[in-house]
């Protein structure tokens with residue numbers, strides 16, 4: 461009976477395997493144990509992985525580990541958020557906003573900093589960003605006031621913005637946020653677009669949900685532009 465219960469628990473939660481493993485693990489050093497516990501607080505890091513990382517650091521040169529911890533501490537204490545777009549920055553204004561080679565009159569609205577990094581990695585966008593810090597989600601208690609929407613509206617009113625591109629996740633919260641901002645911007649004649657949504661490259665039509673397929677048909681492209689974009 462006991463064996464069956466343990467098997468069920470292990471298959472339903474991968475992290476539990478490491479917790480059970482560590483229950484029987486005796487740390488001979490509280491310094492080591494504390495370090496493992498700190499690493500295990502990171503998202504996606506179980507105690508087993510934490511132990512592996514800590515043991516790896518233990519093998520490194522003291523100077524290198526000192527530099528490692530100093531970089532992390534400085535990152536946390538010195539990093540700033542751009543006053544214009546709310547992206548991470550080393551100063552008051554980020555390197556994208558202060559780059560005169562970029563189209564400052566085009567703003568791509570994203571949910572978080574990870575999205576900025578993802579779009580920058582494509583090397584296909586030469587405008588600026590606006591990081592909302594989330595999306596409107598009443599069920600999670602997130603309303604417009606908790607996001608940087610007012611700052612975006614103020615920015616558009618102040619600057620000569622020509623186009624606003626929404627690059628939010630295709631879900632109800634993303635669509636609600638787009639709707640809300642678009643309503644706020646109705647008095648202006650700024651061009652408002654969203655990134656294309658449709659079948660993922662390498663995906664199969666028969667597995668796409670109806671909404672995705674319907675949007676792909678609505679937003680169909682002339683074949684010449686599809687071929688030239690490939």
Ligand SMILES: [Zn+2]
Pocket residue numbers: 542543544545546547553554555556557558
């Ligand atoms: Zn910026």
